Amino acid sequence: MSLSEEELRAAIAREMPGVRADLERLVRIPGIAFDGFDHAHVERSAEAVAELLRGCGLAVQIVRGDGQPAVIGRRPAPPGAPTVLLYAHHDVQPVGDPALWHSEPFEPVERAGRLYGRGAADDKAGVMAHVAALRAFGDDLPVGVVVFVEGEEEYGSDSLDGIIEAHRDELRSDVIVIADSGNWDIGVPALTTSLRGLVNCFVEVRTLDSPVHSGMVGGPVPDALTVLARLIATLHDENGDVAVDGLVGRGGATVDYPEDRFRREAGMLDGVRLIGAGTITDRVWTKPAVAVLGIDAPPTAAAPNAVVPSGRAKLSVRLAPGDDPTSAYAALRAHLEKHVPWGARIEVTLESGGAPCVIDATGPAYDAARAAFRDAWDGVPPVDMGVGGSIPFIATFQELFPDAAILVTGVEDPYSAAHGPNESLHLGEFARVCLAEALLLRNVAATREN
Template sequence: MADLSVDTLRARVAAALPGVRRDLEDLVRIESVSADPERAGEVRRSAEAVAALLEAEGLETRIVSADGGAPAVIARREAPEGAPTVLLYAHHDVQPEGDHGDWDSAPFEPTERGERLYGRGAADDKAGVVAHLGALRALGADLAVGVTVFVEGEEEVGSETLPALLAAHREELRADVIVIADSANWDVGVPALTTSLRGLVRVDVEVRTLTHAVHSGMWGGLVPDSLIALSRLIASLHDDVGDVAVAGLHAGPAADVDYPEERLRAESGVAPGVGFIGTGSAVERLWTKPSLSITGLDAPKVDGASNTLVPAARAKISMRIAPGDTAESALAALRAHLEEHAPWGAQVTVTLVDTGEATQIDATGPAYDVARDAFADAWDGVRPVDMGVGGSIPFIAEFLEAYPQASVLVTGVEDPDTRAHGANEGLHLAEFERVLLAETLLLTRLAESRA
């Protein structure tokens, strides 16, 4: 029987790492931006590259799609008799790179600086793809569980066709344990399992006070200004200390985790002298209480603006909802608030953009025990934190609904300074090696435990 001790697997991971990194860099060079229709060919090329990598490891591999969605990859190796099957999820599409001038190096040319590898998708989530690949490569013929690798191609645009994919391939994707490599660790040197995520409700709200624009001097002081009306409506969404003032939203307690203010300020990028908003612990405000942000405004630009009362103004509202709430209930509460707080009889139109359900995972049971021990060994004795995430990964709820008997482990390659979705996204290379080792240990021990 092969020696699969921690030291042996650590050495195997170290030996596989240079090739895995080359594979990651090749994937980063593919501009698989799912939000850009002009780069649909690049998304297809990315799927083909992922499929080729998994097929080279001996997995039965194919590219699939549903309802006209982006290409996904399913790669399988059947379980030995009596062994569990593990589904390994990641996504190969990436966010738009934004202004190239905001990057310190070309966004699609992987570049090492200091302890990190920079590039769009270097962490989110092509590193998740190759983390699965690297664990399989390190184990080779000693892999003793069934494995299905599922690499989605439209996570960054909301996984719209994921329910159809799960329905079409339900038995093919069925597993005892599901590992979703699309989250983060608590800190560099401190691993984590994500056990809660906030949901999402996004709406566009239009405030109209006029049928057409009029001169501000002739009508100002009598006719309500749509921009001021919108501003007053937006201001009604929070109380004086910054808590969300929308009635009917759920909030709950969070894990007892210390998040020092110095670290919060460094990681959030809050400007000097600016205070934090809301009440409760920092992690409650980030993980288990609702939040509400304005992420876009339609209004005339300051430069060149005329002395005119504009007839209507719009804002995009992004509301994160706490675990325990539902998107339907939260949307109804937000809509009611906006309609009830319209100033001066202004006409308010609320248009739903999208929603995503919040997630709460009961992270107890044999698979979670195995995972925690594997993480602790990979991080040299540091036990993983059970953490929440303020952002939303709505597709996790889809997996929980489709496979209620499976143990769902939400892991990831990111850390607080990864800057996913922003300029200078970067993967911490030492942490990535620990992620590879942790997953290799996890697959080995799930076989031994028959979890």
């Protein structure tokens, strides 16, 4: 017989000190899968995760495709019980400018009830939420589990499809829990039911063979950075809405952000206006967005008085649910080629793309999840929310495991600053997440019993 809610609450409370200590050990490993970083740390991170899963009684293997190591841990289901796949990732984002951090990025520090450190929220706390739930049950686990912890999610999951395909039978499950999203607010849980897709590309413009004295040719000859600036400006209309024909967009988000909360959480400066039309949640969840991520140009301190011959920018397009990365990239490329000014040469190169997704969050598994979240948050029901970010491999899970219910959960809150400086985890909310996952496993087992 499965553990009661009271027994699970007591078990989670008992396990949380050890869970936090293990989380801090994971945070101290700078496992960054990006090119140019020491990938030996990613290997260390995978080994640490494997050790944690073995400690929960799982049979564990470290696997890889063409990229960084992933960890698969398995424990078979009791007779007649369902199997639940628990996903997280153990790699982290680069830290960016260390001067913007208030403490060392890879030395976890608690301040005001939050644990600061790179990966503390995204997504090593996701790993530890799975571990906490397994430890709470001990030998009384009522479902089969497959724990799948990826090692290059932050770098684009390029090898993930191959890993999933190669280990398809081992990963097959009735319910899939993706612990890589967040909650609506501190004290308010959420299930993520839609995510935007992604197209990243480079655009390069050229006007000259090489730099030329700006006094000799300046005037008739356009410099490449002016060309690039004018071209980038065509991506939005005067209101700030995306102006690329062919990108899908829609409205209809059922939840909205108060503008003051959104501005505060985004860290917007006073006087800077929001752009675009529609509700804030429509603009973040269900409409496309275009951002310039970087520009290659001569640094100002070393720039000579010469007309710049070429300029290059990296563009990121978030795709609304219902759009397709292939057609979206074609639309973006056609727009750039059409609008490049003054006959400048242009080259557009795709870096990566990922599909958006919409989840039909109805059925017994979703009822089990909502009940678990409501109980863990002392009666507060979860919000069904969209996310402006992307988890493209969810579409792969949907394709390969069409009969599985996919639940997108997470440990983050609006103040976690994932991917930014001073990333942090709210420790009180983390304890609720761990309890919710234990209750979810119990509730999923009960769906088969009924």
